[in-house]
Every structure is written in C-alpha cells, then in structure tokens.
Amino acid sequence: MPARMNTKDIPLQARGLTKRFILHTQGGTEIPVFDGIDLKVASAECVCLHGPSGAGKSTLLRSLYANYKPDAGKILVQHDGSMVDLLAVEPWEVIEIRRRTIGYVSQFLHVIPRVPALNIVAAPAIMNGVDADTAYSAARTLLSRLRIPERLWSLAPATFSGGEQQRVNIARGFIVEYPVLLLDEPTASLDDANRLTVVELIDEAKVRGAAIVGIFHDGGVREAAADRLFEVGQPLVQKRLPNTAAEAAA
Amino acid sequence: MTAAAKVATRRILLDVRGVSKSYGGQVGCLDVSFALYPGEVLGIVGESGSGKSTLLACLAGRLAPDTGSIAYDTKERGLVDILSLSEPERRRLARTDWGIVHQNPRDGIRMDVSAGGNIGERPMSIGARHYGKIRAEAHEWLNKVEIDLARTDDKPRTFSGGMQQRLQIARNLVTRPRLVFMDEPTGGLDVSVQAKLLDVLRGLVHELGIAAIIVTHDLAVVRLLADRLMVMQRGRVIEEGLTDQVLDDPHQPYTQLLVSSVLQV
Numbered sequence: 001m002p003a004r005m006n007t008k009d010i011p012l013q014a015r016g017l018t019k020r021f022i023l024h025t026q027g028g029t030e031i032p033v034f035d036g037i038d039l040k041v042a043s044a045e046c047v048c049l050h051g052p053s054g055a056g057k058s059t060l061l062r063s064l065y066a067n068y069k070p071d072a073g074k075i076l077v078q079h080d081g082s083m084v085d086l087l088a089v090e091p092w093e094v095i096e097i098r099r100r101t102i103g104y105v106s107q108f109l110h111v112i113p114r115v116p117a118l119n120i121v122a123a124p125a126i127m128n129g130v131d132a133d134t135a136y137s138a139a140r141t142l143l144s145r146l147r148i149p150e151r152l153w154s155l156a157p158a159t160f161s162g163g164e165q166q167r168v169n170i171a172r173g174f175i176v177e178y179p180v181l182l183l184d185e186p187t188a189s190l191d192d193a194n195r196l197t198v199v200e201l202i203d204e205a206k207v208r209g210a211a212i213v214g215i216f217h218d219g220g221v222r223e224a225a226a227d228r229l230f231e232v233g234q235p236l237v238q239k240r241l242p243n244t245a246a247e248a249a250a
Numbered sequence: 251m252t253a254a255a256k257v258a259t260r261r262i263l264l265d266v267r268g269v270s271k272s273y274g275g276q277v278g279c280l281d282v283s284f285a286l287y288p289g290e291v292l293g294i295v296g297e298s299g300s301g302k303s304t305l306l307a308c309l310a311g312r313l314a315p316d317t318g319s320i321a322y323d324t325k326e327r328g329l330v331d332i333l334s335l336s337e338p339e340r341r342r343l344a345r346t347d348w349g350i351v352h353q354n355p356r357d358g359i360r361m362d363v364s365a366g367g368n369i370g371e372r373p374m375s376i377g378a379r380h381y382g383k384i385r386a387e388a389h390e391w392l393n394k395v396e397i398d399l400a401r402t403d404d405k406p407r408t409f410s411g412g413m414q415q416r417l418q419i420a421r422n423l424v425t426r427p428r429l430v431f432m433d434e435p436t437g438g439l440d441v442s443v444q445a446k447l448l449d450v451l452r453g454l455v456h457e458l459g460i461a462a463i464i465v466t467h468d469l470a471v472v473r474l475l476a477d478r479l480m481v482m483q484r485g486r487v488i489e490e491g492l493t494d495q496v497l498d499d500p501h502q503p504y505t506q507l508l509v510s511s512v513l514q515v
Contacts, residue, residue, distance in 0.1 A: 024503035068499040091478040091492045113445040
C-alpha cells in the first residue's frame with residue numbers, strides 16, 4: 001500500500017524487488033538476477049548502480065522503468081502528488097507515468113526509421129503538451145550542447161555514428177524535466193568533451209530536484225555525477241534461498 | 251499540459267469479456283477478455299491461425315461470437331453491448347465512431363472514385379453537404395497522409411500500394427473516429443514504404459487521441475505503434491502487457507520463441 005509519510009523527497013523507491021529469468025527456449029534454464037532489493041532515491045540525488053558485468057545492473061534499471069517485469073516487489077514512484085506502484089497499475093497508467101514522470105535513456109536508440117533527429121528529440125516535449133516552437137528550440141539547444149552538427153539535425157539518425165546516436169538519445173531524455181531519470185550507460189561511446197556535457201546535464205537535473213539512477217562504467221563520470229554507489233549482485237550469491245521458499249515468495 | 255495529462259481515471263472505451271468463436275470444431279478465438287481505454291493502441295500478435303483475425307472481426311462487429319460480450323462506450327448511451335445493436339445501429343456506429351483499415355487497400359477504398367471523393371464519403375454519409383468544405387477537408391487529409399494534392403482527382407488505381415494504404419487511412423480518420431481496427435496495415439507494403447506509413451500513423455493516432463487495435467504478425471510494427479500487446483496462440487491470449495515489457499521480457503514459452511525468432515538485420 002502506498003505510504004503517504006516521508007515520501008515527499010523520495011520520488012523513487014524499490015521495495016523487495018526480485019527478478020529471475022526463465023529461458024523456456026533453452027531447456028527452462030533459470031537465471032536468478034536479484035532478490036529482495038530495497039532502494040530509495042531522493043530528490044536531487046544521483047545513485048550509481050555498481051557491480052561487475054552480469055551482476056544485474058541493467059536488469060534493475062530496466063525493472064525500475066517497468067521494461068522488465070520483476071517477480072516480486074514494488075516500485076513506488078511519486079506521480080501527481082501520490083505514490084504509485086509501477087508494477088500494480090494498468091498499462092496506460094505506466095505510459096502516463098513514463099510520459100510525465102520517469103525519463104529513460106537507453107543505451108541504444110529505438111525509433112521509427114526515417115524520422116529526422118530534431119523531431120526525435122522534440123517528440124517527448126510535444127507529447128507533454130509543449131508547443132512545437134518551444135520544443136524544437138529546446139531540441140536545437142540540446143543538440144548543439146551535445147555537439148551534433150546542425151547539418152545532421154534534419155537527417156534520420158540511422159546513419160549516424162554510435163556516439164552521435166547516443167547523444168540524440170540523451171537529448172531526447174533530457175528535453176523533458178522528468179522528476180525521475182534513469183540512465184543506462186549514457187556516456188559509453190562518447191568522447192571527453194561530450195561526457196562532460198552529460199555530467200553538466202545530470203547536474204542541472206539534480207539542481208531542479210530530479211532523482212537519478214544511472215549505470216556509469218566510466219570512472220570519471222561516476223566520480224563527477226554520482227552521489228553514492230548502490231552495489232548490485234553480491235548478496236545474491238551468499239543468500240541463496242531454498243527452492244521452496246523462493247517459489248513461495250514468487 | 252494536454253487534456254490527457256489532467257485525466258486521473260479513464261472510462262473504458264471497449265470492454266471485451268469472454269469472447270469465443272469457433273468454426274465447426276475449429277477454434278477461432280477462445281475466452282478473450284480485455285478492456286481498452288481511450289487513446290490506447292493495442293497490438294495483437296500471433297502466428298497465422300492463432301485467432302487474431304477472427305478476434306478482430308468479432309470486435310469490429312463483422313462476425314458474431316459464439317459466447318461473450320463486447321461493450322462499447324457510445325456517445326449517447328454509454329457502454330452498450332454491440333451484439334445487441336440492430337444492423338442499422340451498428341452500421342451507424344461503424345461510420346461515425348469507428349474506422350476499419352484493411353490489409354488490402356482495395357477492400358477499404360473505392361478504386362473507381364477519386365482520392366478526394368474517397369475521403370469525402372464518410373463526412374457526407376453523416377450529413378456534410380457543403381462541397382467547398384468537403385473538398386478543403388479532403389485536401390487537409392491528403393496533406394496529413396502526404397499525398398500530393400495534384401492527385402486529388404485521380405482514381406486510386408493509379409496510386410502505388412503505399413499511397414493507397416495512406417488514402418485508406420485518411421478515408422477512415424477524416425471523421426475522427428474514437429476507435430480504429432487495423433488488420434496488418436503494413437502487410438502488403440514494401441519495407442521502404444512501411445516506415446513512412448508507420449510514422450504517419452503514429453503521428454495521427456497521437457495527434458487525434460484515437461484508440462486502435464492493430465492485428466499484425468510484425469513485431470517491429472507493434473513495438474513502434476502499440477502501447478500494449480496481446481500475444482495469441484491457438485485462439486487464446488497467452489501473454490499480455492506493456493508492449494516493450496512483453497517484447498523485452500517475455501515470460502511464456504511461445505512468446506519467448508516468437509521474440510527470439512525475429513531475424514536481426
């Protein structure tokens with residue numbers, strides 16, 4: 001049940017989040033990823049998910065966006081002034097929450113082919129009711145800051161380099177002032193200057209009060225952007241539940 | 251903020267409960283239930299013979315299910331079981347509130363009537379009489395679906411498949427239906443044309459706040475267009491949820507097989 005107290009400055013909270021994959025096409029192999037994760041992210045805070053490759057950082061981040069479906073637990077998001085469990089609401093509500101409250105910058109750009117970069121970046125703002133002129137002007141500002149040459153703005157990003165596509169994706173994620181922002185390795189294929197810009201964008205988002213969760217492999221970015229590290233992965237290996245209990249919990 | 255942003259709760263637009271249809275001993279669809287909300291785009295995927303087209307035909311009132319109910323939120327009377335409507339009432343509903351986009355544009359447009367005439371037909375059938383206004387509206391819609399205005403008076407049989415499909419969409423959306431049924435809307439089209447059509451379709455659905463039910467076997471189409479997804483196998487809905495969730499984290503064996511079988515290019 002959504003608790004009312006002490007939630008004012010905790011825009012995002014995970015409780016008892018448990019996730020495993022069952023690969024039916026591969027002999028029903030079961031892959032436990034995490035078990036009973038509790039995470040609170042405060043307003044104006046940036047938490048870095050930390051752990052070795054394969055520890056489940058991306059799975060956790062995707063779960064926080066309801067892109068992956070955890071087997072147990074809650075994801076409480078402050079939306080329209082009340083706490084909503086992202087895992088318990090109707091699909092259209094998740095879409096509303098994603099449109100206005102939770103932004104997500106994925107590692108790779110998934111968009112309709114042949115749509116120009118400028119339109120891709122402006123789209124989330126327009127979907128939030130920002131008038132087209134303002135949205136396009138904000139999109140231009142972000143693309144300039146992220147050093148996407150103006151001659152590319154009217155082109156579809158399919159032919160862009162990996163780094164350029166990632167920057168289009170970042171611009172798209174920062175054009176709306178989401179109260180919660182999830183960043184999946186936003187700087188993985190960027191040069192130093194652009195990494196610095198991303199750190200600036202993260203700082204600006206924090207200043208306006210965003211709660212941010214990110215995966216940053218780059219040590220410099222992690223140092224500059226993250227307020228604390230959240231370890232993912234280790235406890236699961238030690239804390240193996242007997243099968244029956246795990247099944248009961250699921 | 252848009253109007254949608256202020257809506258805290260939504261009324262159900264289409265309430266489907268326990269719909270089954272079989273052909274003799276052959277199962278079409280089995281015990282399908284779901285609620286569709288205004289502005290929501292629902293994708294239905296599954297292999298050939300999984301029952302998705304049968305289900306769509308039942309939902310659109312073209313086929314009577316054996317059991318179950320299909321209630322639609324009509325403007326005048328609220329939720330009404332469409333199966334209880336008389337034929338004229340259902341036809342009126344289909345003309346004013348619904349749109350149906352067929353896989354083959356030939357089934358949805360009149361090939362011997364000009365493009366402008368195709369678009370003007372629905373407005374005229376519900377009472378539009380002013381020629382200038384009808385023509386202006388036809389132009390507006392040709393623009394929206396990016397068909398050159400110079401082709402307004404041409405017959406669709408001189409159009410390419412992609413143009414015909416866009417014309418069919420314009421013809422359906424001109425009266426601003428609240429619900430559109432689409433059966434493989436990009437099915438017969440060249441891949442290069444599909445992207446354009448998807449972009450046009452997505453823009454219009456968002457701009458007009460139309461709810462849509464799209465049947466397809468193309469997972470890329472639902473990823474780009476649908477908010478929500480139902481996966482059908484042997485007549486039943488075996489998995490459903492947010493589109494990206496079902497595609498990225500499928501739980502059922504069949505859905506996992508479906509998703510993992512897509513060829514990457």
